[in-house]
Amino acid sequence: MAFQAKTKEFTSEVGNKYTFQNVMNSKQAEIVDEGTNAVGKVLNAKMMPLMLKHVVVSPAGLTMDEFNTWSELEEVTNEAFTFLRKGL
Template sequence: MVFKPKTEEYTSQAGNKYVFQSVFPSKWAQILDQITDKHGKVLNSKAMPAMLEHVIVQPAGLKMDDFEEWAELQEVTQAAFLFQQQGKR
C-alpha cells in the first residue's frame, strides 16, 4: 500500500477558503510528538504553526499573525488537525 496524500477544500465560517493536504504517517507522528506536552495535551503555540506549515497548503506560508481574529485561526487549525487525524473533518 502506497501513501497518497488526500486533499480537501475548507471554507471557514468567515467565508475564507483553505486547502488541507494530509502528510505522511511518519511525519504526522513527529508532529504529534512536537505539539503535545508530557501528558498528551495539545499545545496551541506549537500545534497551530504546525498545522499552518504542514497541513494547510493553500494559501501557502500562513503564519498565526496573518489572522485578524483568534476565532478564525482556532477554527481553521482545529479543522486541519481533525482532517489529518481522522482523514476527514
C-alpha cells in the same frame, strides 16, 4: 500500499477558503509529538504553526499572526488537525 496524499477544501465561517493536505504517518507522528505535552495535551503555540506549515497548503505559508481573529485561527487549525488525524 504506498502513501497517497488526500486533500480537503475548507471554508471558514467568515468565508475564507483553505486547502488541507494530509502527511505521511511518520510526519504525523512527529507533528503530534512536537505539538503536545507529556500527557498529550495540545500546545497551541506549537501545534497551530505546525498545522499551518504542514497541513494547510493553500494559501501557503500562513502564520498565526496573519489571521484577523483568534476565532478563525482556532477554527482553521482545529479543522486541519481533525483532517490530519481522521483523513476526513
